[in-house]
Amino acid sequence: IYIAAYVWMTGYGNFYLYVRKPGSFSTGRLAHMLFRLNFLGFCMCVLMNNEYMLYYICAMHTLFTMFVMVALYIRQDLNPS
Numbered sequence: 001i002y003i004a005a006y007v008w009m010t011g012y013g014n015f016y017l018y019v020r021k022p023g024s025f026s027t028g029r030l031a032h033m034l035f036r037l038n039f040l041g042f043c044m045c046v047l048m049n050n051e052y053m054l055y056y057i058c059a060m061h062t063l064f065t066m067f068v069m070v071a072l073y074i075r076q077d078l079n080p081s
Contacts, residue, residue: 003057011064018072025073037061 018024041058044050052059 007057007060007064010061011068014065014068015072018069025069025076030069033065034062037065 038058041052041055045052045055
């Protein structure tokens with residue numbers, strides 16, 4: 001239940017950011033967010049010689065971050081309303 005709550009809070013935070021700040025759809029911001037989400041998981045994979053799927057939460061956050069960003073980018077004109 002803790003992982004589900006954490007994923008929901010991350011999704012809500014991303015949703016709230018993109019709805020309230022329409023100028024947040026930039027490549028730099030996306031690259032920074034994806035780096036932040038995946039860097040530690042990748043480092044742990046390499047250092048501990050584990051499979052990436054053991055750190056599935058990183059991939060799941062990346063996927064749902066992209067879902068939220070694409071869904072809100074498609075019709076940006078409706079976001080503030």
